[in-house]
Amino acid sequence: MRASTVDSRIAALRGSLGPEEPGARGLERVARNPECMRLRALTIVGVTPATAAKEIYGEPAREEQSPFALALGNQFEKNLFDNSAAKLLQLYRDAGRLTTNECKVAVIPDLAPPLSSDPRKLLVSLGRRQSETIRLLRAKAAGNKDAPNIIIKPRMFVRLLGIGHAIEPDALIAADADRFYRPIEVKSYPDRAGKTDSADVRSACRQAAVGVVALREAIREFGFRDVDVAVPAIGDLVLRVPGSMSAKLRSMTLRSEAASLERAIDEAPRNLDELEAMLAPGASLDDPLILDQIPTSYRTSCKEHCALAGKCKQQACAAGEPAVIGDMARELLAPAGTVTRALDLMNGRGVPPRTAEEVALAEQLQEAFSEYRRAV
Amino acid sequence: MAVDLETIARLVAFDKGKAVPIASDLQIVIQPDALVLCCIALAGEDTTVHVVACGSIGKPAEFLSVPDPRFRDDQYDLFAWIGQRIEQYYADCRRRGTHPQIWVSSDAAVKHLDVLSDRLRYNRERADVRRLGELLTYATERFPVGGQQALYAATSALRQHYATGQQAAEDAHLGTLLTWIDPPRKTNILAAVALAEQTPMGMKTDPEFDRTKLDPVVRAYNEARRAGASTAQLKRRAQNIHDALMTVVSPIYDATQAAVEILRTRWPRRLLTAPQLQDREAQEFDNFMQSRDNGFFLPTRDKPKAAALKLTEREIALQTVEAAVCIGDRVALAKARLAGRILEGTIENPRRVWVRPRVFESTFDLISSQRVLRIRPRDELILLTDPRQRVLVRNVERQGRRTRVQLEIIKGKNAVGLPSASSIQVFTPYVPDWNSLTQARIQLAERLAVQPWTHAENGAMPQRVPSQLPEPADLLAAVEALR
Numbered sequence: 001m002r003a004s005t006v007d008s009r010i011a012a013l014r015g016s017l018g019p020e021e022p023g024a025r026g027l028e029r030v031a032r033n034p035e036c037m038r039l040r041a042l043t044i045v046g047v048t049p050a051t052a053a054k055e056i057y058g059e060p061a062r063e064e065q066s067p068f069a070l071a072l073g074n075q076f077e078k079n080l081f082d083n084s085a086a087k088l089l090q091l092y093r094d095a096g097r098l099t100t101n102e103c104k105v106a107v108i109p110d111l112a113p114p115l116s117s118d119p120r121k122l123l124v125s126l127g128r129r130q131s132e133t134i135r136l137l138r139a140k141a142a143g144n145k146d147a148p149n150i151i152i153k154p155r156m157f158v159r160l161l162g163i164g165h166a167i168e169p170d171a172l173i174a175a176d177a178d179r180f181y182r183p184i185e186v187k188s189y190p191d192r193a194g195k196t197d198s199a200d201v202r203s204a205c206r207q208a209a210v211g212v213v214a215l216r217e218a219i220r221e222f223g224f225r226d227v228d229v230a231v232p233a234i235g236d237l238v239l240r241v242p243g244s245m246s247a248k249l250r251s252m253t254l255r256s257e258a259a260s261l262e263r264a265i266d267e268a269p270r271n272l273d274e275l276e277a278m279l280a281p282g283a284s285l286d287d288p289l290i291l292d293q294i295p296t297s298y299r300t301s302c303k304e305h306c307a308l309a310g311k312c313k314q315q316a317c318a319a320g321e322p323a324v325i326g327d328m329a330r331e332l333l334a335p336a337g338t339v340t341r342a343l344d345l346m347n348g349r350g351v352p353p354r355t356a357e358e359v360a361l362a363e364q365l366q367e368a369f370s371e372y373r374r375a376v
Numbered sequence: 377m378a379v380d381l382e383t384i385a386r387l388v389a390f391d392k393g394k395a396v397p398i399a400s401d402l403q404i405v406i407q408p409d410a411l412v413l414c415c416i417a418l419a420g421e422d423t424t425v426h427v428v429a430c431g432s433i434g435k436p437a438e439f440l441s442v443p444d445p446r447f448r449d450d451q452y453d454l455f456a457w458i459g460q461r462i463e464q465y466y467a468d469c470r471r472r473g474t475h476p477q478i479w480v481s482s483d484a485a486v487k488h489l490d491v492l493s494d495r496l497r498y499n500r501e502r503a504d505v506r507r508l509g510e511l512l513t514y515a516t517e518r519f520p521v522g523g524q525q526a527l528y529a530a531t532s533a534l535r536q537h538y539a540t541g542q543q544a545a546e547d548a549h550l551g552t553l554l555t556w557i558d559p560p561r562k563t564n565i566l567a568a569v570a571l572a573e574q575t576p577m578g579m580k581t582d583p584e585f586d587r588t589k590l591d592p593v594v595r596a597y598n599e600a601r602r603a604g605a606s607t608a609q610l611k612r613r614a615q616n617i618h619d620a621l622m623t624v625v626s627p628i629y630d631a632t633q634a635a636v637e638i639l640r641t642r643w644p645r646r647l648l649t650a651p652q653l654q655d656r657e658a659q660e661f662d663n664f665m666q667s668r669d670n671g672f673f674l675p676t677r678d679k680p681k682a683a684a685l686k687l688t689e690r691e692i693a694l695q696t697v698e699a700a701v702c703i704g705d706r707v708a709l710a711k712a713r714l715a716g717r718i719l720e721g722t723i724e725n726p727r728r729v730w731v732r733p734r735v736f737e738s739t740f741d742l743i744s745s746q747r748v749l750r751i752r753p754r755d756e757l758i759l760l761t762d763p764r765q766r767v768l769v770r771n772v773e774r775q776g777r778r779t780r781v782q783l784e785i786i787k788g789k790n791a792v793g794l795p796s797a798s799s800i801q802v803f804t805p806y807v808p809d810w811n812s813l814t815q816a817r818i819q820l821a822e823r824l825a826v827q828p829w830t831h832a833e834n835g836a837m838p839q840r841v842p843s844q845l846p847e848p849a850d851l852l853a854a855v856e857a858l859r
Binding site for chain 2: 065195242333364365
């Protein structure tokens with residue numbers, strides 16, 4: 001499949017909306033709910049759920065962060081990366097991951113012209129960031145001892161349908177003896193060991209996993225075969241000590257996160273074909289009626305990451321999907337299909353059970369309902 | 377996977393457009409003078425409190441805010457203010473020989489208090505701030521323990537009593553829960569819930585509110601402060617911040633009070649074991665305060681022995697409370713029956729067989745129609761209505777839709793006697809044993825007197841010592857017999 005062909009197919013599906021880079025956050029979002037065709041479709045065509053909510057459905061997107069949280073996050077990151085990432089280097093030295101001699105730091109934004117509002121200059125600047133990143137990655141892959149130990153804000157690509165989507169992990173790290181880099185994800189979440197918010201950790205891990213996938217793609221292009229060995233599914237989370245600007249380092253295994261991302265990326269070509277087959281010729285996703293046709297898979301966790309969660313919930317409620325009362329109900333009531341049908345089976349009304357699965361479900365529902373009525 | 381009662385209740389609630397009860401008795405003990413505490417942090421700064429509302433249940437709140445909690449002195453003054461109120465409340469509780477109870481809006485607010493207690497109890501700059509951290513530690517350390525009465529999130533307390541027609545995760549928002557419990561008339565429940573969701577009910581403000589309302593006034597205050605504005609000017613700007621924050625904290629305080637009121641007024645039946653729960657909490661509180669009086673230090677992290685003790689304490693507490701709720705609450709009993717955690721059925725073939733002089737064997741069959749049963753031969757069960765009787769499961773035989781369980785009475789043969797034929801009996805694996813925690817603590821203290829090599833620093837694996845016992849002929853049977 002030629003990229004340009006895919007590009008035109010994607011542009012046609014996007015309609016009047018401009019392309020957006022999904023970024024690491026957008027790519028990891030797909031892996032969170034791989035069953036949601038609507039989310040996959042939007043990611044493939046390069047539209048974020050926030051844009052879809054705002055531009056297609058005309059609803060306010062509630063995805064923004066508080067200015068206080070943003071300021072804190074920026075300050076934390078600046079604190080780590082300032083002075084050639086002195087604090088980040090110290091953190092790795094304290095953890096025994098780098099020696100005092102391993103202090104080579106490359107700050108990619110410093111190697112390229114500053115970002116500009118002029119699109120032409122912006123393109124030049126981003127292109128330079130990309131080429132500098134590739135140069136440094138290539139040096140490390142070639143075993144060059146001068147390759148940096150830490151690369152701040154590298155610009156890498158994850159290929160989706162043959163089209164490279166840019167991602168900028170916070171940093172990459174490798175000791176001189178390491179074969180290649182591993183991603184670092186910096187988050188200003190307070191690190192409370194076992195009490196750290198699991199949703200925050202999950203989200204950071206998935207973003208780091210996007211970095212793993214991008215590194216694997218890069219090293220594959222350099223001619224490496226054993227990419228899984230050179231870039232194991234491991235990432236470093238740098239979180240904040242509660243109530244302070246000090247950082248804590250945690251290495252995380254990202255095997256399942258990286259696997260689910262790679263699976264989602266592998267399935268993308270089939271998704272594009274399915275998407276086109278689903279829609280009428282010439283239909284594009286910028287039409288709310290068309291977007292409504294694409295099936296969703298509303299889940300409890302959707303609110304954590306998707307700006308369309310509210311819209312999908314409304315549709316799930318209108319359709320009486322069992323997911324609206326919980327993920328457990330979604331599984332238990334699957335033979336009934338809808339809440340209305342499940343209620344009919346429970347109350348012994350409506351059309352009698354049509355399948356063996358419905359018969360079994362009806363028996364269970366009636367037994368449990370009679371227990372419930374007896375108890376309350 | 378069998379359909380559980382929670383799913384049924386949620387289905388019914390969805391159908392009715394109104395929350396439905398999921399308990400028959402009030403599962404918690406509401407202290408008449410409990411403290412409602414609503415703290416709002418600055419976004420991203422989880423160890424801060426920007427505004428606080430504090431008051432007893434059924435009473436109006438006292439409010440205090442700081443213009444910018446990132447200024448440490450102002451923040452510490454606010455902590456000291458909260459500390460005074462909690463200190464006073466704890467002292468009153470101690471005087472009366474009871475325990476304190478703090479109510480917050482949600483689990484997120486509990487987590488916020490936990491962060492604060494972790495952070496403040498090691499404060500070296502102000503003793504009153506450190507004291508607040510220590511006092512909060514009592515409530516936050518008790519929170520994960522089953523049956524605790526020290527710290528309640530209004531959402532969790534309501535969820536113990538009501539099932540809504542939405543996802544369990546959505547019940548974490550107090551506003552939506554209250555809307556499901558008391559839905560507005562002539563309004564679609566889902567629309568009402570969507571509207572309720574717009575109001576923050578945790579410990580943070582809405583990002584949009586921060587951007588449009590809070591950030592401009594905080595910025596204005598900080599600029600005036602940097603420019604050396606007069607006290608009057610600063611006071612006026614601080615008042616603007618306070619007014620903005622009041623629109624966030626007041627609804628949360630009111631909603632938390634509303635939740636307590638619902639539980640207080642609509643649940644007249646108390647759990648049978650409520651007095652035991654209260655006694656245990658009072659004892660735990662007394663122990664904690666005694667430790668503080670004696671100057672014992674609260675560790676950041678538990679050492680292995682303390683951790684083992686706390687884990688055991690949590691396991692036992694959970695088991696005890698589950699058993700206690702099962703005895704008193706009809707819905708909990710129904711849940712256990714449906715999940716197969718208890719055994720219920722009709723008695724058949726009760727017989728007393730002479731074995732030798734003065735020794736009889738009492739056995740009977742129990743015919744259960746439960747779809748799911750989690751019992752195996754050699755399990756020991758206790759008669760729910762009279763815990764003096766214990767039985768041993770001899771055999772479990774599935775007969776079509778019924779299950780025949782052969783049981784042998786091992787305790788209470790005379791005191792309780794054989795059950796009569798055709799009677800319906802319920803057996804449970806656990807009954808609440810309020811002394812088991814003390815026994816477990818003694819046992820663990822003995823077993824952990826010497827730190828195991830797994831937890832010792834540079835602990836080497838001990839040499840293998842082959843057992844001197846003869847090898848059993850049937851290894852599998854020997855392992856089974858250990859159960």
